Amino acid sequence: MASYNRKREIVRDIESHFGGAGALCLQDVARYLHLSQSSARTFCRDITWFTLGKKRMFLAIDLADKIIRTSVEGNPDDKSIVVPRWR
Numbered sequence: 760m761a762s763y764n765r766k767r768e769i770v771r772d773i774e775s776h777f778g779g780a781g782a783l784c785l786q787d788v789a790r791y792l793h794l795s796q797s798s799a800r801t802f803c804r805d806i807t808w809f810t811l812g813k814k815r816m817f818l819a820i821d822l823a824d825k826i827i828r829t830s831v832e833g834n835p836d837d838k839s840i841v842v843p844r845w846r
Contacts, residue, residue, distance in 0.1 A: 762827060765823075765827055766820065766823040766824060766827060767823075769819075769822075769823035769826055769827070770819045770820055770823050773791060773819040773822065773823070774819065776791055777791075780819070781818060781819050781820075782809075782811070782816040782817060782818050782819065783816065783817055783819065783822065784811075784814045784815065784816055784817075785799055785800060785803065785814075785815055785817075786799075788802070788803055788817060788822065791822075792826075802825065802829075803817055803822075803825075805825075806821045806822065806825055807821055
């Protein structure tokens with residue numbers, strides 16, 4: 760249950776940053792996670808995507824799931840979003 764609530768919080772945070780968008784292009788993913796475009800591409804490589812025009816789009820719910828899977832959570836009740844840093 761905690762994972763579902765956490766995922767919902769992350770999706771709402773993504774939507775608030777991008778004006779209600781439920782899907783982000785790679786540039787938006789990089790901006791949201793504070794990563795370079797190359798690092799964002801690495802982060803998104805195993806996330807399901809679709810094309811819109813010429814852009815590869817990622818659903819916010821899938822991004823939230825990936826953030827939860829790759830973040831290190833010390834306290835499961837912690838509400839802050841832990842953004843992975845790829846170096």
